[in-house]
Amino acid sequence: MVPSRQLVARAPGRVNLIGEHTDYNDGLVMPMAIDLETRIDFHSTDERVVDVTRTDTGDRALIDLDERATPATGRRGDWTDYVAGTAWAIEAAGGQARGFVGVLGGDLPIGQGLSSSAALELACAWALSGGQPPLADRLAAARACQRAENEFVGVPCGILDQFAVAFGVRDAALLLDCRSLDHRLVALPPGAAFLIAESGMTRELRGSGYEQRRRECEAAAAGLATIDRSLRSLRDATPELLERAGDSLADVLLRRARHVVTENERVLATARAFETGDLAAAGRAFLASHASLRDDFDVSVPALDRLVEVAASVPGVHGARMTGGGFGGAVVVLADATAAGGVAAGIRAGYATADGREPVVREVRASDGAGLTAMPRWTA
Ligand code: GLA
Secondary structure (H helix, E strand, O other): OOOOOOEEEEEEEEEEEEOOOOHHHOOEEEEEEEEEEEEEEEEEOOOOEEEEEEOOOOOEEEEEOOOOOOHHHHOOOOOHHHHHHHHHHHHHOOOOOOOEEEEEEEOOOOOOOOOHHHHHHHHHHHHHOOOOOOOOOHHHHHHHHHHHHHHHHOOOOOOHHHHHHHHOOOOEEEEEEOOOOOEEEEEOOOOEEEEEEEOOOOOOOOOOHHHHHHHHHHHHHHHHHOOOOOOOOHHHOOHHHHHHHHHHOOHHHHHHHHHHHHHHHHHHHHHHHHHOOOHHHHHHHHHHHHHHHHHOOOOOOHHHHHHHHHHHOOOOEEEEEEEOOOOOOEEEEEEEHHHHHHHHHHHHHHOOOOOOOOOOEEEEOEOOOOEEOOOOOOOO
């Protein structure tokens, strides 16, 4: 048997530019894949075992794909669930998972709302597929990875993260309709820079208010459907319908619904603003999105509010907002490209993490979605 080649599977993180907590309401989102990524340096084997070592912790895991073939028997409650879960979901979708020996590393930070989970799943999907494109197409792979996270890992996320990680395109954002799953590219204006500022508070979706928000959105949709029977999800709600609902809907549910309705409008406004190069308008939408997530959706925390406030006060910044699920994580900042260096320095100087440190602030660029890195080359 010819030994299989050494390959490197890579999957970028993502930043959601706008459209937060809309994906599971069949709404609109606009993420971009970023130039921070998870990598698996691997070679495939003929065994049904994944032998993988993490570079960050040094942990090594031997994952028997047959022993861990279903969520019921395979879940361990640790990071290896992402590997076993992705293998399960690929096979459930009609693909085949092969074992590999690999090293898992990269520069994508974990727990900062940049989708390290989806990146791990998509990188695993490529490694488990022996370096061939997993499943029939990107959408099938993204959906399988979402299923791995929902049903194997046990986190009820929407499609946003896996879609962005699979479909990312250099220099563009993705405008995705989470109902039809149609998307189009939105070119990012050359004069715009995007920075990610980490609050220093790590977050986890499991056990956070995330599941509660999903339930509240379902309850709000059920309440609104008694007024408009054609409504299937909050995606179908309009400002007029919310007006008509008035007191018949509990205040908290009305606020959740209002966030979703207004956020979908802001996604479209931001796409138009990018397409016309109107960074000021896009910045206003970012700030309005943050206010809505803070006041109506209640997923911000004081550290994120403060970070947004600091960023917005730095010269050259058009807007900033929390990005991802909330309850900690990071803020995305829209700035003039010519000012990016000064903006990063201004944010570092103006915000301190809970333990008194400077926040990590990075400029990120829209990047291509998951795949293999260039083939290995001779070095001599
Ligand atoms: C997390 C989830 C996504 C999405 C966002 C909120 O990142 O994984 O599916 O719901 O929160 O927009």
